[in-house]
Amino acid sequence: GAVVSQHPSRVICKSGTSVKIECRSLDFQATTMFWYRQFPKKSLMLMATSNEGSKATYEQGVEKDKFLINHASLTLSTLTVTSAHPEDSSFYICSARDGTSGSYFPGEQFFGPGTRLTVL
Amino acid sequence: GQQLNQSPQSMFIQEGEDVSMNCTSSSIFNTWLWYKQDPGEGPVLLIALYKAGELTSNGRLTAQFGITRKDSFLNISASIPSDVGIYFCAGHVTGTASKLTFGTGTRLQVTL
Numbered sequence: 001g002a003v004v005s006q007h008p009s010r011v012i013c014k015s016g017t018s019v020k021i022e023c024r025s026l027d028f029q030a031t032t033m034f035w036y037r038q039f040p041k042k043s044l045m046l047m048a049t050s051n052e053g054s055k056a057t058y059e060q061g062v063e064k065d066k067f068l069i070n071h072a073s074l075t076l077s078t079l080t081v082t083s084a085h086p087e088d089s090s091f092y093i094c095s096a097r098d099g100t101s102g103s104y105f106p107g108e109q110f111f112g113p114g115t116r117l118t119v120l
Numbered sequence: 121g122q123q124l125n126q127s128p129q130s131m132f133i134q135e136g137e138d139v140s141m142n143c144t145s146s147s148i149f150n151t152w153l154w155y156k157q158d159p160g161e162g163p164v165l166l167i168a169l170y171k172a173g174e175l176t177s178n179g180r181l182t183a184q185f186g187i188t189r190k191d192s193f194l195n196i197s198a199s200i201p202s203d204v205g206i207y208f209c210a211g212h213v214t215g216t217a218s219k220l221t222f223g224t225g226t227r228l229q230v231t232l
Contacts, residue, residue, distance in 0.1 A: 004162075032218060043123060043208060044163070044222045093162050097218045109218055111155075111162035 006112035023094030031099030033077040124223035149211030
């Protein structure tokens, strides 16, 4: 149980285009989803927190208009990188929290496998 | 944002050796987590600690939640090649809706 998937796993796009990354919880209801960005050999940096049906909360320094997050259902959140540029190339990882079950410890998140974005 | 400091940053060890890494913070956390990340994959939870002083094992892994709530360590006994990867600690503060703060990571490489 508690499986999170991401699609696509890899994407290459041209500078100026927009890219959408999907994050799905496969066997639980994800009341909260998180989006992280990871540069090579670096740690995970939280970009934003999204709760189903409400606007995402972005971390300081993350451009809301650049990284559009939608969490329209309890099993799907999307991250759209708008007008992508080479500096947006990174590994994007989502995670999800099951807020409907009381069986998980505080802070537990289930991570997706990540999406590697390369902007040419 | 805030990050937790992990040490060592990287380490080479021989198969069969024991490994120890730690994580320190300037602020208190209520929960400490240890994750392993393989190349091109998302982090996988290894051990969760949610009580100061707690010592928890998971197979060859042992982790402890520091009494001050500002640190944690992870030990791996009798390392094997599949232990290669990056190990991250993460801290959670109660009431922050599962928001995690990640450590800087320890890269483990095992030589045969």
